[in-house]
Amino acid sequence: MTNPTLAAGAVERHLRARRDTGRGLLMPYVTGGITPGWTDYLRAFAEAGADAIEVGLPFSDPTLDGVTIQQAGDTALARGASTRRILADLSAVRDLGVPLVVSTYYNLVLHDGPEAFCAALRRAGVGGLIVPDLQVHEADELTDVAAAAGIELVLLASPATPQPRLAEISCRSRGFVYAVSLMGTTGERAALAASAAELAERIRRVSDRPVLLGFGISTPDQAREARRHADGVVVGAAVMRRVLDGAGPDDLRAFLATLRQALDQECDRPR
Amino acid sequence: MRDVLLWPEPVEAAGTMGRPQARGRFGEYGGRYAPESLVEACREVDEAFREAWADPGFRGALARLLAVHAGRPTPLTPARRLSEALGVQLYLKREDLTHTGSHKINNVLGQALLATRMGRRRLIAETGAGQHGVATATAAALLGLEATVFMGERDIERQALNVFRMRMLGAEVIPVTTGSRTLKDATSEAMRHWVGATGDSHYCVGSVVGPDPYPWMVREFQRVIGDEARVQCAAELRTGVPDHVVACVGGGSNAAGTFAGFADTPARLVGVEAEGGAGAARGRLGVLHGCRSLFLQDDDGQITQAHSIAAGLDYPGVGPEHAHLRDLGRARYVTVTDDEAVGAAVRLARTEGIVPALESAHALAWVIRATGGGELPAGSTVLMTLSGRGDKDVSTLKELL
Secondary structure: OOOHHHHOOHHHHHHHHHHHOOOOEEEEEEEOOOOOOOHHHHHHHHHOOOOOEEEEOOOOOOOOOOHHHHHHHHHHHHOOOOHHHHHHHHHOOOOOOOOEEEEOOHHHHHHOOHHHHHHHHHHOOOOEEEOOOOOHHHOHHHHHHHHHHOOEEEEEEOOOOOHHHHHHHHHHOOOOEEEEOOOOOOOOOOOOOHHHHHHHHHHHHHOOOOEEEEOOOOOHHHHHHHHOOOOEEEEOHHHHHHHHOOOOHHHHHHHHHHHHHHHHHHHHOOO | OOOOOOOOOOOOOOOOOOOOEHHHEEOOEEOOOOOHHHHHHHHHHHHHHHHHHOOHHHHHHHHHHHHHOOOOOOOEEEOHHHHHHHOOEEEEEEHHHOOOOEOHHHHHHHHHHHHHHOOOOEEEEEEOOOHHHHHHHHHHHHHOOEEEEEEEHHHHHHOHHHHHHHHHOOOEEEEEOOOOOOHHHHHHHHHHHHHOOOOOEEEOOOOOOOOOOHHHHHHHHHHHHHHHHHHHHHHHOOOOOOOEEEEEOOOOHHHHHHHHOOOOOOOEEEEEEEHHHOHHHHOEEEEEOOEEEEEOEOOOOOEOOOOOOOHHHOOOEOOHHHHHHHHHOOEEEEEEOHHHHHHHHHHHHHHHOOOEOHHHHHHHHHHHHHHHHOOOOOOOEEEEEEOEEOHHHHHHHHHHO
16 A cells, blocks of 8 residues: 555645644635735734634635635625636745645636646646535546646545545545535534534545644634544635635734634644 | 527437436546535436336326326427527427426426435425425425425525415425525535435436436436427427527526437427536536536635526526537527516517526527528528427516506
């Protein structure tokens, strides 16, 4: 059997190394182009202890996003954001010390073709890619192209995913496995869904790839609870609601620090 | 002229409009580009539909519902005065005479029956003109299901009467306030809602779009239009098969159902799109709402807003099978303007005593233009699907006429 860490890309190696020190992983999200100086948020995220940063490329029809990320995307598009401009902005960012993962819908990947898209990501210093409307059985077209460009294609798993398929997703995903915590769209929720723990445990049974729980994780308590079941969390809507309300990089640094602290506390406890 | 394309000779009829290829493909289009949370639900619909469609009990129950509730078969009406004026023999397949007033009921009764077979208690639907929403609300009431219909705010204003009809039928109508506030946004919102409701709800997609199996399933539920028309044409037309088969195309469900009855004949198939919503004629390869097809997009890959006087054609894409038929050259796709459609609606009203839906009037507008432009030679036989009646558009027309 090959050692998975040898075959792993840079994003996965980075996340595995941090996980193996016992650290709970934190991946905050920002919609690219949301404000004129939006890349300042990336620096703030890194300083607050992010282990990876997700940058959304806004799409006109985000069918898996709730109102907050929809509004963020509309705001960015109204400002003139586009794949090209956002990647140009990213190219100008000095090394953050953490990997960048882009997320977007498949139409934007297909627009100039998967090869050109992945090459553009690579040139902008992006290491990973999440495409929420590209399920594992439609991913063949992008998988090899992404791998050849050095882009780790992250696949999503859902509470509705049957076990054999979950094994396939976990095996074919690169970087980490994105565990969708609940049957719903992105957005803040009052509590972590019960389905989150079960899904994370089911993935762990078939894979030792890092597992990040996303969708609905909005508070330190929820992050702490998610950490008990998964390697870390993705926090999107809770960040973007603050950005839409006018919060700047310093505000977000402070908010993410509370999540960082919660994850660090949880990892001190026996698991 | 922008729409003139040469037909391949002979017209390629074999191998089209059968079952999709593996993984729901029509050539390079189709597929199941759904979020992971919906993939299992799509698989369940696929499995249930395949079983049901092979089950004579299901087919019989649906045929009976279509007969006793929806009023099928619908007549084939020769448009005598208009034919004489145009110099062709024009026959209208009268989907406007179905219960609820459009072809949408064919698909909805099929899916509602399937939903009950699957143990679902609620139907989710998107609607543009409101015809699919009304049909869904009707089928839900008939079969004792709940119905939740998503409708763009702009369409709610344009189609107030249909909103009232849906509510009277007991459906919940949820206004969609995002994006262009029309069909595309209603579809996105319905999909979002389905993600959280797969356990007890069936998403009753209204056109030949969406993730596999929807484009295929909806076409199969609509093929009753083409199958009936084929038999009626055989009895009525001297040639047996019409020279041209014409239908309007938004997502393309009435066209797909009509074409399915004639795909294996020499009939030339023509889909007529709205000038401002011409996914097949001017779209670019993309993925939206679960399938790979042709969509109107800007230079950055953002889906652009469609604009049509007919709310049912206000969709920036086209069903994947239409994209495939276009590539094969088996069907061609043309566009007409709002003005041409309105003119055609008035002409049909005054020559045949039929007020068509503005969607259907697009198909007629092309027939009128094509007879004048020589694309439809004198004496041609033309079958046109009159997909719906115009009552819903009376207030729109009143503003214009």
